[in-house]
Amino acid sequence: MFVRKLATALALVLATAGVVSAQTPTRIQQFNAWGAYSYQAGNGKVCYVLSVPKDKAPAGVDHGDIFFLVSQRPGQNISYEPQAMMGYPLKESSKVTVNIDGRNFVMFTKGNSAWVENAAEEPALVAAMKGGRDMKVEATSRRGTNTSYSYSLSGITAALKQIETCR
Numbered sequence: 001m002f003v004r005k006l007a008t009a010l011a012l013v014l015a016t017a018g019v020v021s022a023q024t025p026t027r028i029q030q031f032n033a034w035g036a037y038s039y040q041a042g043n044g045k046v047c048y049v050l051s052v053p054k055d056k057a058p059a060g061v062d063h064g065d066i067f068f069l070v071s072q073r074p075g076q077n078i079s080y081e082p083q084a085m086m087g088y089p090l091k092e093s094s095k096v097t098v099n100i101d102g103r104n105f106v107m108f109t110k111g112n113s114a115w116v117e118n119a120a121e122e123p124a125l126v127a128a129m130k131g132g133r134d135m136k137v138e139a140t141s142r143r144g145t146n147t148s149y150s151y152s153l154s155g156i157t158a159a160l161k162q163i164e165t166c167r
Contacts, residue, residue, distance in 0.1 A: 028162055032155030036162040044075025047166035049159035053137070053149035064088050066149055068137060070126060072166040080126045080160070082107075084114040089142040096139045098125065100132040100153070114139065130157045 025039040028047075033054070038047040048071035056063045064087015071081050084096050089112050096107040096114035105125045107114035116122045129135060135151040 029159075030155075031158040031162070033152040034155040034159035036159045038163070038166065041073075041075065044073070045166055046075075047072045047163035049156065049163060051151055051156075053151050055150040057148045058145070061145060061147070062087075063147065063149075068135070068149075068151055070129070070160065072163050074167055080122060082116055082122060082125050082129075084137050084139070086112045086114075086139060086141075086147075088112060090114065091140040091142050091144065094140045096137060099136045099138070100125075100128040100134075103128055109139075126160070129153055130160065 025037045028036040028038055030036075034049045034051045036047070036049050038045055040046075048069050050067055050069040053066050053068075056066065065085075066087055067085045069083050069085065071083065072079055073081075082098075084098070084107060090096070090109040092109075094109050095117070096109060098105040098107060105121060105128070106117045108117045116125055130153075132153045135153055137149045137151065139147050139149075141147060
């Protein structure tokens with residue numbers, strides 16, 4: 001089951017990154033709840049860490065495959081970009097909220113994904129992830145269903161360190 005979800009996530013990451021002729025991603029290493037991955041794209045290597053939620057709400061709703069990732073794309077000058085990926089389309093013009101230890105970060109949505117609204121806050125979100133224990137992500141589906149996901153942050157620091165030298 002986890003392998004199927006992971007394969008789906010990897011395909012979604014490739015599609016989101018706009019990669020047309022990428023090779024299959026390679027899992028570098030698993031660090032508790034977070035895995036480190038890389039693949040070769042047309043404009044250089046792409047590395048990212050990825051996790052799945054430990055809890056999903058509301059119960060009884062088909063959430064699809066849900067992921068949170070942080071990517072590095074040196075060939076595109078992108079460093080530690082957080083992204084939430086949902087298994088369903090998000091409500092147009094809605095916001096996704098990431099809460100770590102009482103601190104909120106706001107993400108804008110497009111399709112089934114969300115990115116930090118103010119790119120200058122990306123390093124603060126990544127730092128909060130490294131220093132936190134748990135992360136909660138709240139979103140609204142296109143149908144208007146309010147959803148929330150809890151992630152363990154166990155292993156995030158080691159996973160990010162693993163992709164630090166992505167070139």
